[in-house]
Amino acid sequence: MGTTLLLKDRLVFFTNRFVFSTFYVLVPATLLCTYLYLLSLTQHSTTTTYHSSFSSPPPPLPSSSPFSTEKDKVYHHSCDYSNGDWVHDKSGPLYNATTCGTIKESEKCISNGRPDMGYLYWRWKPNECNLPRFEPLTFLQLVQNKHIAFVGDSLARNQLESLLCMLATVSTPNLVYKSANDNKFRRWHFPSHNANLSLYWSPFLVQGVERSNEGPYYNTMYLDHVNERWARDIEWFDMIVVSYGHWFLLPSVYYEDGLVIGSLNCPDLNHTQMDFYVPLRKVLRTTLSSIIERKRSKGKSEVDVIVKTFSPAHFEGDWNKAGTCLKTKPYKKEEKEVEGMDGEIRKIEIEEVENAKAKASEFGGFRLDILDVTKLALLRPDGHPGPYMNPFPFANGVPEHVQNDCVHWCLPGPIDTWNEIFLQIIKK
Ligand SMILES: *[C@@H]1O[C@H](CO)[C@@H](O)[C@H](O)[C@H]1NC(C)=O
Ligand SMILES: *[C@@H]1O[C@H](CO)[C@@H](O)[C@H](O)[C@H]1NC(C)=O
Numbered sequence: 001m002g003t004t005l006l007l008k009d010r011l012v013f014f015t016n017r018f019v020f021s022t023f024y025v026l027v028p029a030t031l032l033c034t035y036l037y038l039l040s041l042t043q044h045s046t047t048t049t050y051h052s053s054f055s056s057p058p059p060p061l062p063s064s065s066p067f068s069t070e071k072d073k074v075y076h077h078s079c080d081y082s083n084g085d086w087v088h089d090k091s092g093p094l095y096n097a098t099t100c101g102t103i104k105e106s107e108k109c110i111s112n113g114r115p116d117m118g119y120l121y122w123r124w125k126p127n128e129c130n131l132p133r134f135e136p137l138t139f140l141q142l143v144q145n146k147h148i149a150f151v152g153d154s155l156a157r158n159q160l161e162s163l164l165c166m167l168a169t170v171s172t173p174n175l176v177y178k179s180a181n182d183n184k185f186r187r188w189h190f191p192s193h194n195a196n197l198s199l200y201w202s203p204f205l206v207q208g209v210e211r212s213n214e215g216p217y218y219n220t221m222y223l224d225h226v227n228e229r230w231a232r233d234i235e236w237f238d239m240i241v242v243s244y245g246h247w248f249l250l251p252s253v254y255y256e257d258g259l260v261i262g263s264l265n266c267p268d269l270n271h272t273q274m275d276f277y278v279p280l281r282k283v284l285r286t287t288l289s290s291i292i293e294r295k296r297s298k299g300k301s302e303v304d305v306i307v308k309t310f311s312p313a314h315f316e317g318d319w320n321k322a323g324t325c326l327k328t329k330p331y332k333k334e335e336k337e338v339e340g341m342d343g344e345i346r347k348i349e350i351e352e353v354e355n356a357k358a359k360a361s362e363f364g365g366f367r368l369d370i371l372d373v374t375k376l377a378l379l380r381p382d383g384h385p386g387p388y389m390n391p392f393p394f395a396n397g398v399p400e401h402v403q404n405d406c407v408h409w410c411l412p413g414p415i416d417t418w419n420e421i422f423l424q425i426i427k428k
């Protein structure tokens with residue numbers, strides 16, 4: 001009884017404090033439509049050709065990698081990669097749409113006619129160290145005989161595709177599994193190193209039903225039930241990379257213990273209106289506890305977990321009423337702070353990982369880490385496809401309506417940096 005009342009008070013508190021101040025201000029209704037569209041895009045099937053520069057598997061690397069410089073050796077144990085600045089770098093990306101066959105059509109910015117190339121020539125410079133360029137061979141060697149699962153939303157897929165493109169410059173992966181129609185579940189195998197990378201679509205991490213054009217306009221989420229579609233495969237994974245957040249901005253109904261505890265922006269339902277911060281926290285808690293529980297019961301299963309922090313969107317202005325991202329240069333670090341909704345989501349993710357670390361401390365060898373990309377992503381309004389999510393959007397002049405993608409990232413592009421940091425985390 002007392003708990004229920006307390007919970008109610010908290011809901012009212014959150015409703016007053018956040019829903020009306022933060023949520024409606026930061027996510028206007030017109031933007032929501034764009035979100036609905038972008039996040040619901042099913043995945044185009046992509047061709048799977050590679051033009052690898054090696055025709056046979058590369059030889060294994062000696063344990064002290066010739067690719068890492070003295071500089072990384074000094075720094076990679078202690079560096080904070082999450083804060084820094086983007087600096088000019090003339091070396092450019094490791095790959096392009098010709099050398100990598102797995103880029104989603106809507107992220108092939110150059111092939112889709114994006115005219116400016118400047119956004120490709122920036123390097124992330126953490127405040128206290130240097131972030132080494134991605135080393136595909138080192139990565140493959142570290143994940144030899146391992147299986148890494150990317151679990152979550154379309155940014156999990158975006159990051160995996162960046163990784164595949166960079167790895168494909170030295171070793172050709174085979175697509176060994178693909179779900180029937182929508183490509184939401186895929187597995188890639190690198191025969192050269194017997195390494196597997198897989199993708200599990202699960203934008204809430206927990207069990208739920210996504211909103212759709214045919215069904216309800218709102219998501220349904222069961223905050224205390226992990227999504228078995230990925231969780232039942234845990235014993236096959238050596239590492240899980242978790243990415244979620246954007247789907248929580250959409251109208252949703254939340255269940256806990258089999259009962260509705262509230263909903264977000266579903267005015268026609270008679271539920272308590274609540275914001276998404278509590279659900280966002282609970283699903284990560286459910287996810288991490290389920291992984292720890294399963295580890296406890298299986299005893300032997302070794303799985304590391306990396307939680308990628310929220311990657312902010314960059315819709316600006318009012319063009320077509322849904323915003324655009326037309327900038328062609330990064331912000332300087334002092335121009336933008338991680339704050340508001342982006343900062344709140346990131347904070348929740350970090351706190352839940354810290355809580356879970358404490359819970360998991362009895363398990364030796366269980367690694368739980370944060371891949372903190374929020375600041376470096378925030379500074380890159382220039383890294384999204386924008387109108388170039390579709391081929392040549394201005395071929396016949398400026399159309400009345402142009403769909404812009406200011407959530408996902410061009411490939412190649414700044415999302416490649418996430419994998420540079422990911423490699424440093426794996427190296428630790
Ligand atoms: C893609 O990269 C390859 C190899 O570095 C290069 O030969 C080719 O010219 C590039 N293609 C484009 C369109 O930039
Ligand atoms: C990776 O997948 C392949 C093909 O499905 C399988 O034969 C292999 O055992 C897997 N390896 C690892 C390390 O999971």
Ligand SMILES: *[C@@H]1O[C@H](CO)[C@@H](O)[C@H](O)[C@H]1NC(C)=O
Nearest residue numbers: 260266267268269270271272
């Ligand atoms: C919502 O609650 C009001 C007042 O209690 C009631 O009149 C209405 O029928 C309810 N609507 C739904 C959809 O349950």
